[in-house]
Amino acid sequence: MAGDGGPVTLRGIAEQLGLHVSTVSRVLNGSSGEQGRAASGETARRIRELADELGYRPNPHATSLRTRRSNLVGVLFPRLSEIVVATIYEGVEEEATLRGLSTFVTNTHDDPTTQRERIGMVLGRRVDGLIIGDAHLDGAALAAPALDGTPFVLVNRRTDTGHPAVTCDDHLGGRLVAEHFLALGHRQVAVIAGEPFASTGTDRTTGFTDRYREAGLPLSAHSVRHCRFDTAGGHRAAVELLSGSDRPTAIFAVNDLAAIGTIGAARDLGLRLGEDLALAGFNDTPLAAELPVPLTSVHSPMAEQGRRAVRLLLRRIAGEPIASEVLRPDLVVRASTGTPIGPGLR
Amino acid sequence: MAGDGGPVTLRGIAEQLGLHVSTVSRVLNGSSGEQGRAASGETARRIRELADELGYRPNPHATSLRTRRSNLVGVLFPRLSEIVVATIYEGVEEEATLRGLSTFVTNTHDDPTTQRERIGMVLGRRVDGLIIGDAHLDGAALAAPALDGTPFVLVNRRTDTGHPAVTCDDHLGGRLVAEHFLALGHRQVAVIAGEPFASTGTDRTTGFTDRYREAGLPLSAHSVRHCRFDTAGGHRAAVELLSGSDRPTAIFAVNDLAAIGTIGAARDLGLRLGEDLALAGFNDTPLAAELPVPLTSVHSPMAEQGRRAVRLLLRRIAGEPIASEVLRPDLVVRASTGTPIGPGLR
DNA sequence: ATGCTCTACCCAATCGTTTGCGCCAATCGT
């Protein structure tokens, strides 16, 4: 029962029991070694009993002030309204809760100024570490001097600057799609490559193009189109690709949203998916399967990335040596890549 | 330059300047009234100069401990991976940042136990208030005794228990769809109604059914199907509705995800959208426009709900009297509701 | 009786801010 006269504190409990606050503190919070030495079994029992009768909850501000540990982590993402990101965050939250951490999550819209601002903001809140999901390949925002000292790990996107990261093996994902297209006999293909600063897009793209090059069918420069990671961006890019003279028979969109934009473009141009045009996306979002023509997509373990990022960060905070982790994707073939248009190629 | 020897504190600044920490505190933080009386203009200037040369950032734990105000708010949602929710959260975050608040946001999966747990968790973090986006109509989780004392407002969903809320006028949204269907001549219609505990679904449904009843065409009980707010749920419900004997010519799905599930079902049953079946969704998510057959949907101001919820909460925290707010939706007609199948009805 | 070791506690400093009050000197009113 709270409300007897202000929130219940260690001191309140100590006074009611005629004990000293330090004794109560040790019983309620001390490392199990201390617990024993702090009070007799009987006293400890009385303390614990009263504490939960009163609904005692330690004041985190006081604890953090004293211990210099906040059990807070900052989480940065471009935009949570993208389902991929939101799903990663679900994993982050799940694992964080399990470990007694709370998270500040914030949208940076991939804008470097906002990124720096938000990093400053969470640092101001004295987080113990950060999980950064909006890294740009050049790692620019991570060079912020303010960051040094505070541990962080990347998730979803890596940088070229070698910060520890948990990612999907995007390069492999791209290869899987290429492999599939090749098996179907597609020789004229294109990539909707996403933003050039995001490793997800570029790695998936190079995975794909590498495989085609190995097959002796290198992609021309104009068959790789960058665009925003959303439906509108995918739509525009697809229109450009599909209205040229040498129209591709298959398109790899590096994420499902761009793929959906591509579907819109194909519709506008009168192309039938899986027949006139093969299309593959990435991330296997729940929508992929429900589309009128179900979408072939690369499945990536998103929530798992989030969980692992938390664990990795925790190890880093503890000062243990850590290494980046790469998770394995796999291809889910559906109707949008239709049937072979020619003999398989190798 | 941080790192000269621990983080920079008021005391550090005060000592370097030969002043007392209280003076520095007042200059840097005092209400503008205090600022003037705290130090001479010259002294104030020196303080401010040194403070930002050293990159001083007040320790929020110390401040919160002392002032009993954390500038933290807890935000509860069923799942952030739903785009509607994520968009509302973007509004929340934007406004919160503007007001100097930070947010803890958490997913409760609409599970009452988790809801209570998470409420306990954010309360344990000593938030100044909560924004609750996962309310159930019965308001059960909000009766938690722990909550009393901490101000909160609802967003997106209201309860029957009269807590202050910011919502879309869902009832009106449902009416708009009914109006549209009636104008197209649909007499046999059905609703995919979402979860029965969420006001969004039930209000949209009754808005719709009320209008049809007024038109002299009351819906039969089995033309209203509850389901989960996701594509799979929509799919199942649609299959049930569409494989019965008196198949509806138009379906109102109370959110876009359920609508997309319906599209999948229609596809499986060989029904052409906008021709054999009219379909309308709700929320006008970015996908709606890109679908092969663009989806008619009710547009609702989602981010704005989030922003208003923050402002409302702030007023409540300040002890001002507040009232619920209802935002106006509007209908966006696209190809999925096709052309009239008969003379318009009234 | 003396010294030792436990057990079961208590003491007090500390984390970094905020804020009511007090104090000294200079200025003002008369």
Add this chain to the structure above:
DNA sequence: ACGATTGGCGCAAACGATTGGGTAGAGCAT
């Protein structure tokens, strides 16, 4: 010239928890 202001600060007590040191008494051996 003398008391009353007021400008410009300093003092110290909080806020609630943690933690390195006591210390008093009991029990034991010498």
